[in-house]
Amino acid sequence: MKINVLGTVILSVFMAAAAAAHGRDYSKSEGLLQYVDPYIGSGGHGHVFVGTSVPYGMVQLGPSNIHKGWDWCSAYHYSDSVLIGFSHTHLSGTGCTDLGDILVMPLNEIRTPRGNQDDFEGGYASLYSHDTEIARPEYYSVMVERYGIKAELTSTDRTGFHRYTYPAGKPASLLIDLREGNGANAWESYIRKIDDYTVEGYRYVRGWSPSRRVYFVLKSDTPIVSFTAYDDNDPQPGNQLRTASVKSVLGFGNVSQVRIKVALSSVSCENAAMNLEAELPHWNFDRVVDENADRWNRLLQKMTVYTDDEKSMRIFYTALYHTMIAPTLYCDVNGEYRGMDDMIYTDPEVSNYTTLSLWDTYRTLHPLMTIISPEMVDRTVRSMISIYRQQDKLPIWPLMSGETNQMPGYSSVPVIADAYLKGFDGFDAEEAFTAMKATATYRHQKGVPYIMEKGYIPADKIHEATSIALEYAVDDWGIAAMAEKMGKTDDAAVFSARAGYYRNYFDSSIGFIRPKLDDGTWRTPYDPARSIHTVGDFCEGNGWQYTFFVPQDPYGLISMFGGDKAFTDRLDSFFTNTDSMGDAPSSDITGLIGQYAHGNEPSHHIAYLYAYAGEQWKTAEKVRFIMDEFYTDAPDGLIGNEDCGQMSAWYLMSALGFYQVNPSDGIFVFGSPKFRKVEMKVRGGNTFVVEALDNSPENIYIRKVYLNGKPYAKSYITYQDIIKGGTLTFEMGKKPDRKFGTAPENRPAVTQVF
Numbered sequence: 205m206k207i208n209v210l211g212t213v214i215l216s217v218f219m220a221a222a223a224a225a226h227g228r229d230y231s232k233s234e235g236l237l238q239y240v241d242p243y244i245g246s247g248g249h250g251h252v253f254v255g256t257s258v259p260y261g262m263v264q265l266g267p268s269n270i271h272k273g274w275d276w277c278s279a280y281h282y283s284d285s286v287l288i289g290f291s292h293t294h295l296s297g298t299g300c301t302d303l304g305d306i307l308v309m310p311l312n313e314i315r316t317p318r319g320n321q322d323d324f325e326g327g328y329a330s331l332y333s334h335d336t337e338i339a340r341p342e343y344y345s346v347m348v349e350r351y352g353i354k355a356e357l358t359s360t361d362r363t364g365f366h367r368y369t370y371p372a373g374k375p376a377s378l379l380i381d382l383r384e385g386n387g388a389n390a391w392e393s394y395i396r397k398i399d400d401y402t403v404e405g406y407r408y409v410r411g412w413s414p415s416r417r418v419y420f421v422l423k424s425d426t427p428i429v430s431f432t433a434y435d436d437n438d439p440q441p442g443n444q445l446r447t448a449s450v451k452s453v454l455g456f457g458n459v460s461q462v463r464i465k466v467a468l469s470s471v472s473c474e475n476a477a478m479n480l481e482a483e484l485p486h487w488n489f490d491r492v493v494d495e496n497a498d499r500w501n502r503l504l505q506k507m508t509v510y511t512d513d514e515k516s517m518r519i520f521y522t523a524l525y526h527t528m529i530a531p532t533l534y535c536d537v538n539g540e541y542r543g544m545d546d547m548i549y550t551d552p553e554v555s556n557y558t559t560l561s562l563w564d565t566y567r568t569l570h571p572l573m574t575i576i577s578p579e580m581v582d583r584t585v586r587s588m589i590s591i592y593r594q595q596d597k598l599p600i601w602p603l604m605s606g607e608t609n610q611m612p613g614y615s616s617v618p619v620i621a622d623a624y625l626k627g628f629d630g631f632d633a634e635e636a637f638t639a640m641k642a643t644a645t646y647r648h649q650k651g652v653p654y655i656m657e658k659g660y661i662p663a664d665k666i667h668e669a670t671s672i673a674l675e676y677a678v679d680d681w682g683i684a685a686m687a688e689k690m691g692k693t694d695d696a697a698v699f700s701a702r703a704g705y706y707r708n709y710f711d712s713s714i715g716f717i718r719p720k721l722d723d724g725t726w727r728t729p730y731d732p733a734r735s736i737h738t739v740g741d742f743c744e745g746n747g748w749q750y751t752f753f754v755p756q757d758p759y760g761l762i763s764m765f766g767g768d769k770a771f772t773d774r775l776d777s778f779f780t781n782t783d784s785m786g787d788a789p790s791s792d793i794t795g796l797i798g799q800y801a802h803g804n805e806p807s808h809h810i811a812y813l814y815a816y817a818g819e820q821w822k823t824a825e826k827v828r829f830i831m832d833e834f835y836t837d838a839p840d841g842l843i844g845n846e847d848c849g850q851m852s853a854w855y856l857m858s859a860l861g862f863y864q865v866n867p868s869d870g871i872f873v874f875g876s877p878k879f880r881k882v883e884m885k886v887r888g889g890n891t892f893v894v895e896a897l898d899n900s901p902e903n904i905y906i907r908k909v910y911l912n913g914k915p916y917a918k919s920y921i922t923y924q925d926i927i928k929g930g931t932l933t934f935e936m937g938k939k940p941d942r943k944f945g946t947a948p949e950n951r952p953a954v955t956q957v958f
Contacts, residue, residue: 228490230345230356231338236504237497239514239521241837242339245297247282248840249794249803250851253296253529254280256344256359258499260557260580262468262533264294265357265364266344268304270329271387274791277301279386282839287332287348289381290357292364292466293418296529297846298561299792300610302412302603304386306405306420306466308366311453312351312374328379341525342496358493361533362479363467367489369460376456378464380422382407383436383449388416395452396444397431403454404473413606417542418468421476425463425487430455463487470534470542470605482537503528506576507856510881518837520859520879523852527569528577530848531584534558534604542605544594555583556590560602562619563611563675564805564847567755570619571864572853574626575926578887581623582630588616589631592639597646612650612668612743613675614643618867621682625689626870626923637690640683644676644699651676660708663719663727663741670709670719671743671806674753677706681756682868706754710764715774717751733783733799744792745806746785748778748799755809755865758816759954768817775813779826795834795843797826802834803844808854809865812873816865816952820874820919821905821940827858827875828904860884860894861934862921865952870923873952874945876904877934890929898936905940909933919945920952 232238245252255266268279268291275281277298279291289309295302309328330350338345344357354369370376380403382393388411395405406419433445433452445452456462467480484492509520535541535556543549549556557580573580591599591607598617601610617640624633647653651661651672661669684699711718711726719727719741732747742750752775754761765771779798794803801807811826834843835855842851857863861877864870877896884892909916910933911925921932945951 230340230343230493233340233342233497235497235501236521237341237500239517240341240500240504240525241518241522242341242525243282243839244519244522244837245526245842245846246278246280246839248842249275249791249844250840250842250846251275251277251295251297251299252526252842252846253278253294254339254344255290255294256340256342256357256496257529258359258361258496259503259528260531260533261359262362263292263359263364264296264529264532265290265292265359266294267332267346268294268307268386271301274299276386277845279304282334285331285333286329287346288327288329288384289379290355290364290366291386292420292468294386295559295848296526297842297848297851299845299847300412300608301387302385303388304384305407305409305418306468307381307384308464308466309379309381310348310351310353310355310368310370310462311377311379312353312370341500343493356489358489358496360483360492360496362469362536363465363484365484365489365492366464366466368462368464370462372460374458376426376459376462378454378456378462380405380452380454383451385409385411387411388413389448390450391448392446393448393450394444394446395433395450397428400427401425403428403431403452404476405450406473412608412610413603414608415546415606416604417470418604419471419473419476420466420468421473421480422464422466423480424454424456426456426459428454429457463489469536471536471540471548475536475538475540479537500525503577506885508883509879511879515837516878519835519841520856522837523835523855526846526852527572527849527856530559530561531557531580531587532559534587544591544602544605544607546605547594549590549594551586551590553583553586555586557584557587558602558604559848560584560588560599560616561848561850562599562601562615563613564850565853566615566618566867567805567808567850568853568857568863569849571622571867572857574622574628574923575886576884578628581628585620585623585628585631585636588620589636589639592643596642597649598639598643612672614649614679615675617643617679618682621686621868622870624686625868633690637683637686637692640686641695644680644683644702655702655705659705660720662722664721667740668743670717670741671745671750673709674706674717674750677703677754678756678867680705681866685868703756704760706757707760707764712764715751715765715770716747717753718747731783733781734786744790744804745801746789746793746799748781749801749806749810752778752810752813753806755867757954758813758865758952762817768819772814772817772819772822775810775817776822778810792844795830797829801844802830805847805850808850809863812863812865812875815873815919815945818946818948818951819942820945821942823873824876824905824940827863828878831855831858831876831878832901861896861932864923866954869954871920871952871954872923872926873920874906874909876906877936886929887927888929890927892926892929893931895931895933896936897933899934900936902938903936905937906934906944907937907941908935908944917945917947918950922953
């Protein structure tokens with residue numbers, strides 16, 4: 205497809221003139237927000253959302269491309285140049301596709317919305333260019349080239365705010381497409397013109413999330429002089445239409461600018477109208493942009509980085525931004541929301557959340573929240589307990605009113621255990637424990653009956669059995685630790701044993717985790733490098749990666765290898781082995797260092813395991829390499845799926861110089877701090893400072909450590925020491941101090957529940 209270069213230049217000039225007319229430069233943000241670049245991760249396999257949202261908001265308003273496959277999971281990819289409109293919900297960084305709800309497209313002619321999204325000539329799609337695009341968290345703008353319309357967007361929690369500037373001489377109009385989503389089309393949709401300024405409607409969807417209902421109210425500041433509803437491509441008489449394929453075109457006449465507000469609800473159109481009135485009763489677009497920016501800046505200020513490297517600032521603060529797109533708000537201003545059972549519930553705190561990518565985020569995002577975003581911890585746990593009440597088990601991967609059941613494990617469990625063990629009390633601990641135990645014994649949960657009866661999941665009975673069982677062992681550690689603290693000794697004993705079931709998969713004759721069959725024999729033949737077998741033993745990984753997947757008991761894993769030397773030898777091989785993963789490895793296995801795959805979560809803790817065997821300096825080496833090579837400020841700056849903040853949370857935590865290996869024990873293992881100084885506002889209102897003296901690209905090794913000015917010999921720090929506030933000082937050097945962290949008493953502590 206040819207692109208008119210002269211036309212693009214003219215459009216750029218038009219945008220610059222329009223910006224001047226508004227009296228402000230929307231391309232630049234103030235405060236720390238100036239270092240956030242939403243394009244990072246929008247290319248490659250990052251799958252991040254590009255558009256405008258508030259922190260943890262219900263609305264993610266931004267551009268949608270024609271869906272072209274896996275790299276369009278967020279509905280936008282930096283490589284694209286075709287726009288089909290602006291939708292109000294988007295996923296960020298996931299490996300599955302959904303959402304794209306309430307798609308609108310400004311037009312400058314009342315045209316029949318004929319054809320499909322991918323029919324460029326016959327449909328309503330338009331070219332666009334990054335040259336005329338501004339992408340900021342608080343503001344998004346682009347020229348819709350086909351029609352010469354400037355689109356500007358901003359948002360509140362539950363409402364998207366649009367401003368469209370139309371060229372003279374053609375009638376201004378707006379298309380609303382309720383059938384099309386990002387890979388999930390509606391099975392029923394509805395639209396109705398309420399009055400000359402207001403339209404309401406809904407779309408009911410079955411997609412990756414098996415059931416969702418999205419209601420909306422759209423209000424315009426300009427009279428709607430014509431309203432045409434279409435059943436697919438056929439115009440229908442009247443001011444309302446209910447069918448699977450609703451599209452509608454609103455005509456505004458010959459006006460130069462139209463502002464519209466679109467509020468969402470999972471409950472009803474009436475609730476959407478209530479959300480609109482409560483959050484955005486005025487028409488001051490710039491005021492909303494400023495309020496949005498202020499909210500982001502206040503949260504970004506939780507971490508202050510001291511460095512002269514602006515590139516690193518962009519990577520760091522964009523990562524922090526990415527960790528606060530999800531979880532997403534999922535209740536109306538009165539606290540109401542639609543549950544997994546299609547019933548309406550009310551959260552008295554008005555803080556129910558969804559979009560919980562738990563298999564990814566339990567590893568680092570949620571431990572990070574316990575430090576810098578404590579207000580989100582209780583909210584998230586309460587939301588998960590609410591889901592338990594609705595479906596008799598804790599969530600696996602909930603998306604609005606649907607449980608996707610995506611990924612192995614019941615990964616809400618370590619999040620709840622971590623919160624409880626760290627002293628969070630904004631939820632009912634007894635109910636939480638009941639939910640955790642019920643989920644771990646829920647016989648309809650994949651493989652749970654085998655765990656309870658055999659102590660392992662047979663690879664010839666359950667797809668991805670080995671990964672599922674290893675995840676359950678991590679989760680069960682959290683149940684055991686919580687039971688122990690609550691004085692539930694019988695439960696602690698049961699789940700302590702289950703947390704050690706990873707041993708049932710270790711084949712000492714080859715030194716690898718190995719799939720086991722129903723008759724008790726090993727999978728044969730077996731190549732630990734192959735990521736996919738006939739049955740499918742592993743989820744998005746291979747035997748090499750899952751051999752080291754015992755974050756709940758690194759010392760037990762080391763002992764199975766026969767001690768520190770044998771363990772670190774195999775770990776060294778892990779980072780150098782280049783055996784083939786087979787003809788069809790999982791597309792999620794990216795960012796390879798030998799068999800290590802940073803683009804996928806099962807590897808994320810592995811570089812930190814060296815510290816448990818007394819070789820912390822090797823952790824420093826690997827972690828610094830990963831930060832330097834796999835995180836950049838380019839559109840392909842993420843080596844794999846962002847996964848709702850997990851990839852970025854790993855960077856943030858590692859850049860601080862420590863990482864919680866066990867997702868529930870509050871022990872943060874030292875790596876290699878990235879910056880000379882970072883100040884954090886931590887839980888309780890204290891400030892925790894991390895200093896790295898003589899830090900540089902070459903000086904990656906920890907030579908000495910001081911905590912509040914006193915020598916500190918340990919290769920880890922506890923959660924309690926972090927939230928007390930104070931100063932952790934690293935002295936960095938070009939050569940490792942191989943004695944640092946070697947003594948057993950200075951290695952990462954462990955809460956023993958086995």
